[in-house]
Amino acid sequence: ISYNAAISACEKGMQWKKALKLLNSMEGRGVKPNVISYSAAISACEKGKQGVLALKLLNSMEGRGVKPNDRSYNAAISACGKGGQWEKAL
Numbered sequence: 001i002s003y004n005a006a007i008s009a010c011e012k013g014m015q016w017k018k019a020l021k022l023l024n025s026m027e028g029r030g031v032k033p034n035v036i037s038y039s040a041a042i043s044a045c046e047k048g049k050q051g052v053l054a055l056k057l058l059n060s061m062e063g064r065g066v067k068p069n070d071r072s073y074n075a076a077i078s079a080c081g082k083g084g085q086w087e088k089a090l
Contacts, residue, residue, distance in 0.1 A: 003031055007040040016041075016048030023057075035061070035069050043075040051080035 003026050010019035023041045026033050038061040045054035054076040061068055 004034075004036045004040060007037055007044065011040050011044035011047060014044075014047045016044040016050055016053075019044035020053070020057075033061070033064075033066065035066055035072065038066055039069065039071045039075060042072055042079065046075045046079035046082060049079065049082045051076075051082070054079035 003022060007019045007022050010016070010022065019041045023033055023037055026037065038057055042054045042057050045051070045057065058068060058072060058076045061072065
């Protein structure tokens with residue numbers, strides 16, 4: 001839960017790089033990211049206009065058995081739009 005809170009705080013503070021570092025460090029510490037972790041990191045990418053990274057995270061979570069939710073998909077689509085990469089959202 002504290003990782004999710006930290007990633008969400010990074011999202012709100014528009015610190016997408018830090019959010020991704022936290023997400024990536026979770027498994028190394030024996031904590032499996034869940035849909036909340038990924039969605040917060042994707043939202044951080046959205047705030048940072050990082051559409052390609054948001055889509056990579058979306059694909060990564062599916063590959064790791066974490067089912068995306070509406071927030072995950074919406075944030076990834078929005079990240080593509082804000083990053084000027086709307087074609088990738090299609």
